[in-house]
Amino acid sequence: MRVQVLTIxxxxxxxxxxxxxxxxxxxxxLLEVRVHDLRDSTEDRHRSVDDEPYGGGGGMVMTAPPWIRxxxxxxxxxxxxxxxxxxxxxxxxxxxxxxxxxxxDLVLLCGRYEGIDERVRQTVVDEEISIGDYVLSxxxxxxxxxxxxxxxxxPGVVGLADSVANDSFRSGxxxxxxxxxxxxxxxxxxxxxxxxxNHAAILRWREREAxxxxxxxxxxxxxxxxxxxxxxxxxxRVLQEMREEVKEKxxxxxxxx
Ligand code: 4GX
Numbered sequence: 001m002r003v004q005v006l007t008i009x010x011x012x013x014x015x016x017x018x019x020x021x022x023x024x025x026x027x028x029x030l031l032e033v034r035v036h037d038l039r040d041s042t043e044d045r046h047r048s049v050d051d052e053p054y055g056g057g058g059g060m061v062m063t064a065p066p067w068i069r070x071x072x073x074x075x076x077x078x079x080x081x082x083x084x085x086x087x088x089x090x091x092x093x094x095x096x097x098x099x100x101x102x103x104x105d106l107v108l109l110c111g112r113y114e115g116i117d118e119r120v121r122q123t124v125v126d127e128e129i130s131i132g133d134y135v136l137s138x139x140x141x142x143x144x145x146x147x148x149x150x151x152x153x154x155p156g157v158v159g160l161a162d163s164v165a166n167d168s169f170r171s172g173x174x175x176x177x178x179x180x181x182x183x184x185x186x187x188x189x190x191x192x193x194x195x196x197x198n199h200a201a202i203l204r205w206r207e208r209e210a211x212x213x214x215x216x217x218x219x220x221x222x223x224x225x226x227x228x229x230x231x232x233x234x235x236x237r238v239l240q241e242m243r244e245e246v247k248e249k250x251x252x253x254x255x256x257x
Contacts, residue, residue: 001101001154002032004074005143006067007110008049010035012140022148025157033147034074041070050113059114064123067116071107071124080105082126085139085146086115089128092146096129100146101153108146110139172227174218176209211239215246 005013013035017026025031039047043065050060071082081103090096100106109116109125121128131142151157179190193205214221221227222239231239 001030001104001106001150002034002078002080003106003108003147003150004080005033005035005108005110005147006038006070006074007035007138007140007143008038008112009110009138009140010037013144016144017147021157022151025151025154028156030154030156031151036070036074038066038070041066041073053114061114062111062116062120064117064119067109067120068124071109071120074107075105078105080107082107082109082124083146084109084111084116084121084125084128085131085142086111086128087130087133087135089130091133092129092131092149097146097149098153101150106150108139108143110143112138171210171230172221172224173210174213174221176206176213207235208238211235212242215239215242 007013013033017023017033017035022031022033026033038049042049049062049066051063053059053061074080075082081100083100083106085108109120129142129146131145136142179194183190183195191205193201196202
């Protein structure tokens with residue numbers, strides 16, 4: 001997969017792209033990332049990329065011509081899927097990451113200031129994506145979030161052990177709790193089953209705890225048809241049991257004099 005990034009701050013990407021999983025994926029040739037300085041697509045002496053908004057108001061707006069030139073140059077030869085990072089976009093989630101990861105060529109547009117001239121979106125953008133409902137100062141961090149999530153879906157980037165662990169999100173449930181040495185931390189012991197050596201029991205415990213974590217932290221996930229549909233009869237039984245437990249606990253608290 002090839003990802004190209006358009007930004008006025010290319011230097012923000014260097015350490016991110018050379019570190020850990022992404023650095024290795026690039027070395028192995030599994031992932032190609034090219035970062036372009038938008039200013040290289042300007043044609044004036046000052047290499048300017050912004051101007052005052054028509055209609056007035058505070059702040060500056062990024063001008064269309066450098067963006068349009070930069071996107072066209074990046075898509076030349078190999079047609080790419082062009083993504084604008086912005087708070088106006090559709091929210092990024094696991095399904096969208098998997099869908100984007102099937103594309104051979106991506107171009108990510110990282111805007112700054114109050115935004116980009118609307119005609120850029122109209123002419124050279126295929127899709128607008130947001131990483132969440134909060135306002136950042138630029139699309140660079142969202143682009144890095146997207147690249148990191150995408151790289152994990154490229155075959156060979158994440159090791160086998162990790163990918164199996166990651167499958168717990170694939171089921172639509174949250175992950176189960178993890179423990180490592182030392183055996184006691186602040187008086188809290190490791191759940192005994194994890195040191196029992198009974199692998200079937202460990203598997204059952206993890207499945208249960210994944211359900212419990214989801215019910216307690218993200219009950220909304222358990223309302224999604226695709227998540228409910230993937231639960232086994234046993235998981236549905238356990239879930240019902242946990243819901244009754246929670247309900248009884250609530251009733252006991254309410255009945256307290
Ligand atoms: N998820 N921002 C982009 C400038 C901008 C505005 C409009 C293009 C169009 C953000 C987010 C985000 C702040 C990045 C505004 N560029 N991007 N920037 N949340 O907040 O993606």
